Amino acid sequence: MNLDFSAEDIAFRDEIRAFLSENLPKDIARRFSRGYHPPKKDLQAWQAILHKRGWSVPHWPVEHGGTGWSPIQQYIFDDECLAADAPPVSPFGTRLVGPVIYTFGSDSQKKKYLPAILSGETLWCQGFSEPGSGSDLASLQTRAVRDGADYVVNGRKIWTTDAHFADMMFCLARTSQGRKQQEGISFLLLDMKDPGVTVRPIRTLDAGHTVNEVFIDNVKVSADDLVGQEGKGWSYAKFLLDNERTVNAFVHHSKRAYRRTKKIAQKAQFNGQPLFDVSGFRNRAARLEIELRALEWGVLRMLHSDVPDPTAAASALKLKGCALLQNILDLALDALGLDAIPFYPDPEQEAVSNFF
Amino acid sequence: MDLHLNEEQKLLKESAARFLRDQYAFDRRKLLIADDAPSGVWSKLVDLGWLGAWLPEEAGGLGGSAVEFAILMEEAGRHLYVGPYLSASIASALLRNADSRGARERLAASAEGERHLTVAHLEPGSRGMMDSPTVRGIAVGSSYRLTGRKRLVYSGCFADETIVSAVTPDGPSFFAVPMGGTGVATRHYRTVDNDWVSDVEFDLAEAELLVGAPGYASALDDAIYVALLGVGAEAIGLCEAVLTQTKDYLADRKQFGRSLIEFQALQHRISDLFVETETLRWSLLDALSQSSSARTLRARSIFGLKIQAGSIATMVAGQCLHLHGGMGMTDEMPVSHYYRRARMIEAQFGNTDYFTAAYTTLMD
Ligand SMILES: Cc1cc2nc3c(=O)[nH]c(=O)nc-3n(C[C@H](O)[C@H](O)[C@H](O)COP(=O)(O)OP(=O)(O)OC[C@H]3O[C@@H](n4cnc5c(N)ncnc54)[C@H](O)[C@@H]3O)c2cc1C
Numbered sequence: 001m002n003l004d005f006s007a008e009d010i011a012f013r014d015e016i017r018a019f020l021s022e023n024l025p026k027d028i029a030r031r032f033s034r035g036y037h038p039p040k041k042d043l044q045a046w047q048a049i050l051h052k053r054g055w056s057v058p059h060w061p062v063e064h065g066g067t068g069w070s071p072i073q074q075y076i077f078d079d080e081c082l083a084a085d086a087p088p089v090s091p092f093g094t095r096l097v098g099p100v101i102y103t104f105g106s107d108s109q110k111k112k113y114l115p116a117i118l119s120g121e122t123l124w125c126q127g128f129s130e131p132g133s134g135s136d137l138a139s140l141q142t143r144a145v146r147d148g149a150d151y152v153v154n155g156r157k158i159w160t161t162d163a164h165f166a167d168m169m170f171c172l173a174r175t176s177q178g179r180k181q182q183e184g185i186s187f188l189l190l191d192m193k194d195p196g197v198t199v200r201p202i203r204t205l206d207a208g209h210t211v212n213e214v215f216i217d218n219v220k221v222s223a224d225d226l227v228g229q230e231g232k233g234w235s236y237a238k239f240l241l242d243n244e245r246t247v248n249a250f251v252h253h254s255k256r257a258y259r260r261t262k263k264i265a266q267k268a269q270f271n272g273q274p275l276f277d278v279s280g281f282r283n284r285a286a287r288l289e290i291e292l293r294a295l296e297w298g299v300l301r302m303l304h305s306d307v308p309d310p311t312a313a314a315s316a317l318k319l320k321g322c323a324l325l326q327n328i329l330d331l332a333l334d335a336l337g338l339d340a341i342p343f344y345p346d347p348e349q350e351a352v353s354n355f356f
Numbered sequence: 357m358d359l360h361l362n363e364e365q366k367l368l369k370e371s372a373a374r375f376l377r378d379q380y381a382f383d384r385r386k387l388l389i390a391d392d393a394p395s396g397v398w399s400k401l402v403d404l405g406w407l408g409a410w411l412p413e414e415a416g417g418l419g420g421s422a423v424e425f426a427i428l429m430e431e432a433g434r435h436l437y438v439g440p441y442l443s444a445s446i447a448s449a450l451l452r453n454a455d456s457r458g459a460r461e462r463l464a465a466s467a468e469g470e471r472h473l474t475v476a477h478l479e480p481g482s483r484g485m486m487d488s489p490t491v492r493g494i495a496v497g498s499s500y501r502l503t504g505r506k507r508l509v510y511s512g513c514f515a516d517e518t519i520v521s522a523v524t525p526d527g528p529s530f531f532a533v534p535m536g537g538t539g540v541a542t543r544h545y546r547t548v549d550n551d552w553v554s555d556v557e558f559d560l561a562e563a564e565l566l567v568g569a570p571g572y573a574s575a576l577d578d579a580i581y582v583a584l585l586g587v588g589a590e591a592i593g594l595c596e597a598v599l600t601q602t603k604d605y606l607a608d609r610k611q612f613g614r615s616l617i618e619f620q621a622l623q624h625r626i627s628d629l630f631v632e633t634e635t636l637r638w639s640l641l642d643a644l645s646q647s648s649s650a651r652t653l654r655a656r657s658i659f660g661l662k663i664q665a666g667s668i669a670t671m672v673a674g675q676c677l678h679l680h681g682g683m684g685m686t687d688e689m690p691v692s693h694y695y696r697r698a699r700m701i702e703a704q705f706g707n708t709d710y711f712t713a714a715y716t717t718l719m720d
Pocket of ligand 1: 129134135159612683
C-alpha cells in the first residue's frame with residue numbers, strides 16, 4: 001500500500017490549476033461562487049472551453065472522447081475545478097446517459113448523440129421519478145406503446161432537474177406488464193421539443209427553479225431511440241446509477257464548503273477574537289474536519305481498490321457525504337451568525353450587509 | 357404550583373388559534389408574505405389585544421403576564437406568522453419599566469395600535485443582543501442626535517418609530533427616533549423566512565431619550581427575556597404543527613403498496629421528533645417560572661430556552677423536510693417554510709453558540 005500522491009499526480013494538479021486560472025471566465029466563477037444554480041449559458045460556455053481542451057468527459061473511454069486519466073487524476077481534476085468555482089458540467093448527458101449510450105446503445109445512437117453530449121451542445125434531463133413513484137421507482141406508470149416505427153409515450157414525470165432548458169430526456173417507460181414491477185420497463189431517448197411535452201416549473205424552498213414537472217402527452221419516440229432491448233430498461237437504469245458511486249459523496253463540495261466556512265469564521269469576531277479561535281466553535285470545526293478527512297479516504301478507497309460490496313459502500317458514501325455537507329453548511333450559517341438572516345434572491349445583487 | 361392555563365388564558369389561546377386559522381391559513385399567508393410590507397392582519401392583531409395581552413394595566417396592558425405572551429407566540433409559530441408582532445413586543449418590553457413620560461406614552465400608544473414601534477439594537481458585526489452598541493448619541497439642548505448604523509430592524513419599513521440603543525457620555529441608553537425623520541436612511545429587504553427587515557443609518561438624527569444609562573441594563577434584560585421567550589414559545593408551536601403535518605403526509609403518501617407511516621423505520625423517526633418537541637415544552641416552563649426572578653436566574657432559564665428552541669426546531673423541521681421526500685423541497689409545501697423559520701429562530705438575536713457561551717459565564 002502506498003498512501004502518497006505521486007510526483008506525477010502533483011504535476012498534474014499544477015497543470016489543472018494553471019489551466020483553470022487561464023481559462024475559467026471570471027464572471028462564471030463569480031456567479032457559481034455565490035451558491036446559485038448555474039444558468040444554462042454558463043454550463044454550456046464552460047463545457048465548450050473544457051471540450052476544446054479535450055477535458056469535458058475525462059471519465060469516458062478514450063475511444064469515445066475520454067482523457068485516459070487514472071481515477072486519481074479524475075479525482076484531482078474534479079477537486080481543482082470546484083475549488084476554482086467552476087460550475088460542474090451538467091451530469092445528465094456526461095455522467096448518466098452518455099455511458100449508457102456508449103455501453104448499450106446502437107452505433108447510430110452513438111453517432112447521433114455522443115458528440116453533442118461531449119461538447120455540451122445538447123443538454124439532457126433525467127425522466128425517472130413520477131408523482132406516485134419516488135423511492136418505489138419500479139412502480140412507474142408512464143407508458144410507451146409501439147405504433148409502427150414509433151413508440152407513443154404518455155405519462156407524467158416529476159422533479160426533472162433542468163427539464164426547462166434540456167434538449168433531450170432519457171426516460172423510463174413501461175412497454176409491457178411483467179411478472180415483477182421491474183420487468184417491462186424500457187429506456188427511451190425523448191426529444192423535449194416535441195409538442196406533446198409540457199414543462200411546469202416547481203419553485204423550491206430557495207426561491208430557485210431547477211426542478212420541474214413534465215407532462216408527456218402522446219409523444220412519438222422513434223424505435224431507433226430505444227436503448228438496448230425493449231423491457232430491459234431497469235438494468236440500464238441500475239447501471240447508470242451504479243456509475244455514480246463516488247459522485248454522491250459530494251466530497252469536493254464539502255471540502256470547498258469547509259474551506260469557506262473556515263474563512264468566514266476567521267474573519268468573524270466573537271468577544272474580541274476571531275470566531276475560529278473560540279474553543280467551542282473550534283471543537284465543532286475539528287469534528288467535521290476529521291469526518292471530512294475520513295470521507296475523502298472513503299472515496300479514494302472506492303476509486304482505487306476492490307471494495308467487497310460496492311453498492312453498500314456507495315450507500316455509505318452517499319449517506320455520510322450528504323450528512324457531512326449539511327453539517328458543514330450548518331456550521332457556515334452559525335459562523336455567519338446574524339448575517340445568515342438576510343435573503344438574497346438575485347445572484348447579481350451585492351450582499352445586503354455590504355451596504356455599510 | 358398549577359401548570360394549567362386559567363379560564364382567560366384558555367380563551368386567549370382559543371381565540372388566537374381561531375383567528376390565525378381563519379385569517380392566516382397557509383394559502384392566505386402566501387399572498388400576505390408576497391407584499392412589500394406587512395399589512396392586513398396586523399390591525400386585527402392589535403384589535404384582538406395581542407400587544408397589551410401580557411402587559412400590566414399600568415403599562416397600558418390587560419394585566420396579563422409572560423404566560424399570555426407565550427400562548428400567543430406558540431400559536432403564531434403554529435401558523436408561521438411573520439410580521440411586526442414580536443418586534444413591537446420587544447419594544448414594549450424595553451419601555452415597560454422605564455419611568456420617563458416618553459416611554460409611558462409610547463407604551464400606551466403601542467398597545468392601542470396608535471403608534472407602531474420597533475427596535476434598532478443590533479449592528480453590523482454584532483453577534484447577538486448582549487453586544488454593546490456603538491451608535492453615538494450627543495445631547496443638543498433637551499434632545500439628542502444619533503449617528504451610526506443599525507441592522508436587522510424588524511418591520512422597519514412599517515414602523516412609525518424605532519427604539520434605538522446608543523452610547524452617550526453617560527453610558528448606553530435607549531432613544532426614540534421617527535423612521536422617516538431627517539438623518540435617517542433606510543434600506544429595506546427580506547429575510548430567509550420572508551420577514552421584513554431594514555438596515556438603518558443615522559446621521560445626526562434627532563432622538564428623544566426614553567431610558568437613560570442607569571436603567572439601560574435592566575431594560576435590555578427585559579427585552580432579551582421577551583425576545584427569547586417569544587421565539588422559544590414560537591418554536592414549540594412550530595414543532596408541533598410541522599410534526600402533525602408530517603405524520604399526515606406520511607399517512608397519505610403510498611410507496612411500495614402501502615402508506616409510508618406503516619414503515620417502522622419512519623415511526624421511530626417520528627417518535628424521536630416527538631420526544632425532542634416535548635423537551636422544548638419543559639424548557640418553556642422553566643423559562644416562564646423565572647419571569648420575575650433575579651437577573652442571573654432569569655438569564656440562565658431564558659438562554660436555556662433559546663438554545664433548546666434553536667437547535668430542536670432546526671432538527672425537527674429539518675427531519676420533517678426530509679420525511680416529505682422531494683415535496684419537502686418545494687415552496688408549495690408548508691414544511692419548507694417551517695424549516696426556514698426554524699433555522700432563522702436559531703440565528704435570531706444570537707445563535708446557540710452565542711447563548712451557550714453566555715450561559716457558561718452564569719453557571720455556579
Ligand atoms: C432537488 C431534487 C432533484 C431531483 N432531480 C431528479 C431528476 O432530475 N430526475 C428524476 O428522475 N428524479 C429526480 N429527483 C427525485 C428523487 O430521486 C426522489 O425525490 C427520490 O427518489 C425520493 O422520492 P420521493 O421524493 O417521492 O419521496 P418518497 O418516496 O415519497 O419518500 C418520502 C420519505 O419517506 C422515506 N421512505 C420511503 N420509503 C421508505 C421505506 N420503505 N422505509 C423507510 N423510509 C422510506 C424517504 O426516505 C423519504 O424520507 C430529484 C429530487 C430532488 C429533491
